[in-house]
Amino acid sequence: MIPKINPDSSVDPVYLNYFSRLKSENFQGDIEYSYSSRLAVATDNSVYQRLPKGVIFPKNRDDVALAVKIAGEPEFAGIRFAPRGGGTGTNGQSLTDWLVMDMSRHMRGIRDLNVEGRTVFVESGVIKDYLNQQIKPHGLFFSPELSTSNRATFGGMISNDSSGQGSLKYGKTSQHVLTVEAVLLDGSAVTFGPVSGDALKAKMDQENMEGRIYRTVYGIAKNKREEILKTFPDLNRFLTGYDLKHVYDPETDTIDISRIICGAEGTLCFITGATVDLTPIPSYRSLVVIKYDSFDSALRHAPVLVEANALSVETVDSKVFNLAKQDIVWHSVKDLICEVPGRTMDGINIVEFAGWDNELEGGRMKALSDSLDKDLGASGNTRGIIGYQTCTELKDILAVYAMRKKAVGLLGNAEGDAKPIAFTEDTVVPPKHLADYIQEFRALLDSHNLTYGMFGHVDSGVLHVRPALDLCDPEQEKTLRTISDSVVALTAKYGGIMWGEHGRGFRSEYGPEFFGGLFEELRKVKAAFDPNNRINPGKICVPYGIDNEKLVSVDDTKRGFYDRQIPVDVRHSFRAAVSCNGNGLCFNFDKTAPMCPTYKLLGDRRQSPKGRAGLTREWLRLLQLAGTDILKEEQALNESGFSLGVLFAKLRNTMSAADRNDFSHEVRNVMDCCLACKACASACPVKVDVPDFRSRFLNLYFSRYLRPAGDLLVRNIEQTAPYMAKMPRLMNAVNGFAPVKFITKKLWGFVDVPVMSYPTFSTLVKSTDAEYLDLDKMSGISEQERCNYVILVQDAFTSAYDAPVIADFISLASKMGKKVLILPLKPNGKVMHIRGYMKAFAKTARSTADFYNRVYQLGIPMVGVDPAMTLCYRDEYRKILGDSRGDFVVQMTQEWLLDNLDALKKAEGADGIHEYYLMAHCTQKSLKPTTHADWTRIFGAAGLKLVPVPVGCCGMAGLYGHLKANVERSMQIYRENWAPVFRKYPLEYCLATGYSCREQVRRMEGKSVMHPLQVLNMYLK
């Protein structure tokens, strides 16, 4: 039995008093200081970890001002803040020991869209892709690009002065910010934008914080102009934190303080919103993907490509795209970046042409293609070009970029303990030096025997490199420091900077050396905004006048310090939880993307794969510190039987007041909300498979505490459902009886129990020519004869509750000339796995796998109709049984149909048939990314038209949506993700592959949708 764990999670009483004051003063937002809430913001994508004292989530600008004003009272003078947005920083910019002010949860308003003037106001928590989605109908977009555009907020983008692909033309965020709305450290709300002449004088004459800021910045920017110009490198990405060069325009004597806030990394003020300018969406876009024999060839060719007047030139090395090849993302680009027969592709350049003059851009693209043809045709091609491909379809262009955007995260999926980490990942040098610089950079990394992948925006000289290090090893932590120092020197040698794109954060210690004499001026700027060092202290610089406080350092406490407290075998065993690198892809806001329904619904970072992984990691560490050998504990649970003593102990723990503050309860809370939809297991670049470690957590958790009564039903449902299914009318009547419903809800915690199929599965089967499998009989028939058969692998749910689907499968198979053999029902065990009955699941999986392996020997295809149940044989069985799982294969329906496409006849009168709309099951889309394409092909072969609909989760996820505790969440997820589809498409033409999805539609719409195989069966003769 695991012990109770109680981290030292006490919060400084000053902060507790501050939170009470906030509440009493009518702070509208949320205030959280539980250990789990604090942990959820203790990391970003960097190697650092800092536990704050709490998190506040303001609702609006007034909340921000209130929070700052109250913090100004003498009692709260010790309170310090770090503003936070998406938390995707790569250098710990938003990490703090103090108080996090997270703008991303509520401050998501967009207003004052001026289509003609091409401007809009965004609150600081607005996500870039979300804004672009909203303004797309007006033909506009916010043009600075960044890889994290589906989760990064404007507050973070402004503070890091974000940019990325296309920056030569689209620029950086600061070049599109017209005004910034902010709350200053004195609690005043101000707006910063360009000011000159009398207006500037009036600003400077003010006897307040704003006035002091204007006077200080104006004085420095004007008087130190020469020194500033000398110090600030002449790069397209220019210098961030603090941009003294662009804050002042000497020609017009204009000051624009917003330019200094851009790139200030949250060290000057709280940004509450900004008015930004928008760009018309280009009418022309095309991509050329050029393939090279080496990365060096790709780099050296880049300047030529920039001269071709491309919008952007991005380089990717073979390490990165080889990782992409193993990821779900590759299936969407595999035809766009094909191998070159007989050649090894060791680097690519992705060149985009985009603009508003189609003829001009098309001409440029043609000119480049012609010159590439010439190079390729030339004997002794000296440029190392081995081929190229072009794409002009927007969806293809977006697919290539989606692959590129995911590349940083994919690097984190490397095998072994050393993981590519961010600390030198955004250096910039003048593009003309890039190839030479990289050669030296490589030599440096090679001299330390490090592996790394590289890609970057070669048009602007930015290189993304993440050397692989195992920071659980203190020696390798020292290597990080050595390399970091060397890279600073190397970038300086080539006239570049270490922080070219992602901000300085914990690399702030390099500031004094880089800025030299100007550094004191930066400190004066900081002092004008934040004289007492209260906002993001230690980053960029310490205010002028404060000499007893330090800058943060590259050597500060890292995640590795905590992770190394977890024994290495536990880290390996819980790889999925430990390897999350915090890149935040699971915070994707897009409702049509599978990832992650609970985070999207609740907006609580704890309820995301990252949150769940982070809490599990901490739980493992605390258990270890409490002296628990987790792996032994799991083994003991696997070997133990029922014990009355243990039952009483669990009862005592469950009732005990002393156990209420067990940290395991906080972890359980976030695990209980997870739907086990598996989207994370594939969409996360490092495959953080939450359902996997969630089951193991529940197994261990319930070794200490009593399970909810309903778990007993769940554990046995696969055994009991077939018996109940024999008397459907009685069962339906009983389950529909109000008092029974009441008891089912109160006692067992279940609602909306599904209706059992009538006529029953066995009655329906009787009217077909299907037979139950007789192993001996089938072993006796020839191999040739066996080709005419298909084995139907039943699952308890479809057979008991959706029997017509099975009957239709039998009918379809027989129309295709196949005879169906029905396998006796064997429990699949998925529901046991989901509820963490690991011992029972292992036993079930063992028994079922043994039987299926025998059946598989017949050489007859085995097919399961429900994707989630079928995929469990591949995924969870493989994990629990390892190699002893055997080789049996249960195909999903579409896989079997694809293998037998020839047997599908064209539907009669297909041309007049309405098109159908497919909503595939989440787990199926996650684990089989070709699902949509496969079904579309099958329908095409039958002469039918199928349109895949991109939807997120339906909210049912097996039994999840039937649990009283989840029902509201389940329905809300449905309303947000699926209900809109039925407003667009007629329900009778919508199809769902998952049993639970169909059940959810039945519950919510009063009628259900069909499985796609039912449509095929309907039309095929």
Ligand SMILES: Cc1cc2nc3c(=O)[nH]c(=O)nc-3n(C[C@H](O)[C@H](O)[C@H](O)COP(=O)(O)OP(=O)(O)OC[C@H]3O[C@@H](n4cnc5c(N)ncnc54)[C@H](O)[C@@H]3O)c2cc1C
């Ligand atoms: C995989 C990956 C790829 C990336 N690619 C790019 C890229 O292509 N280009 C690029 O520029 N960056 C990139 N980044 C870095 C990062 O995603 C961006 O800089 C992003 O803009 C940060 O936004 P955020 O909302 O996550 O900010 P956070 O990480 O939450 O915060 C970043 C900084 O902004 C401050 N801040 C946030 N909100 C406010 C506010 N309201 N007021 C004041 N200060 C605030 C924080 O204190 C912190 O200093 C990448 C990161 C990752 C993990």
Ligand code: SF4
């Ligand atoms: S769970 Fe995956 S997607 Fe989410 S932050 Fe961690 S690594 Fe990134």
Ligand code: SF4
């Ligand atoms: S299984 Fe689904 S709900 Fe659970 S963490 Fe993963 S994506 Fe989120």
